[in-house]
Amino acid sequence: MHSERTLIHLQHMIERACAGNTGEEKEITGILFDEAYALIQPFYGMEKSDKVTKMLLKKYISKLNGRQVLDVHEDICIYVVKSLYITMIKNNEEVFKSKDGENISSVSSCLSDDNEFYDIAKEYCKFFEGNKEYDSMPDNFKNMQCGLMILMELYCYQELSIEHIVQILDVDEKIIKYNILQLKKNLLRNKKLSEEKAEKEEKAEFVELFSNLNSKVKICIDICIAVIIMVAGFIIFS
Numbered sequence: 001m002h003s004e005r006t007l008i009h010l011q012h013m014i015e016r017a018c019a020g021n022t023g024e025e026k027e028i029t030g031i032l033f034d035e036a037y038a039l040i041q042p043f044y045g046m047e048k049s050d051k052v053t054k055m056l057l058k059k060y061i062s063k064l065n066g067r068q069v070l071d072v073h074e075d076i077c078i079y080v081v082k083s084l085y086i087t088m089i090k091n092n093e094e095v096f097k098s099k100d101g102e103n104i105s106s107v108s109s110c111l112s113d114d115n116e117f118y119d120i121a122k123e124y125c126k127f128f129e130g131n132k133e134y135d136s137m138p139d140n141f142k143n144m145q146c147g148l149m150i151l152m153e154l155y156c157y158q159e160l161s162i163e164h165i166v167q168i169l170d171v172d173e174k175i176i177k178y179n180i181l182q183l184k185k186n187l188l189r190n191k192k193l194s195e196e197k198a199e200k201e202e203k204a205e206f207v208e209l210f211s212n213l214n215s216k217v218k219i220c221i222d223i224c225i226a227v228i229i230m231v232a233g234f235i236i237f238s
Contacts, residue, residue: 002031014072017064029057032076038128039080042142042149056083077158081150082168088146096147096171096179104177110161117184120191121156128157140190148183155180
């Protein structure tokens, strides 16, 4: 994470770029690189993400002139995710799934309105904070469907409303809600599996510890018996 001073400097550079000034592109890219890379890596992996990140940042900065950017972090996330989504559509990929008859009325318009989902989602959002965090990302999260990862970044990480996401991606609200519901089920299932795995590992450690303890106790008992026999023998023969 960058210092507050660096982030203020970044905002000022973005404002100057929006006003048409040039010459600070390299410095802007340097500050934003890790942030953008963390958003791109779940889709492209380590090998290709570096190249894609540099390309998207170059395009992003070149289009700042004439714009107004209030929150550069939200703005770069939206730009990156929308660019990736458009590429997927051009490649005829099925990004979002849909299913009739699913009850989507329980899906909240904003993540913060769903306490259960909010808590578990924020645990997973830490994986977008840098390369080290990504390396520790569970495989079942890394391998999540692209559409769900897009919503993970927009709905959970940036906490954008469903209405805003619909406008950004130009996707039917019912489809977005259906996929958010699948994302919630996915994360809750992953958390349950992680907890069960941790519980099994804890039990295994306890069994191993208890087994080792029993061995040590047995040795102590054997030593005590041997000592008693020796002492008894000494008393008898003396």
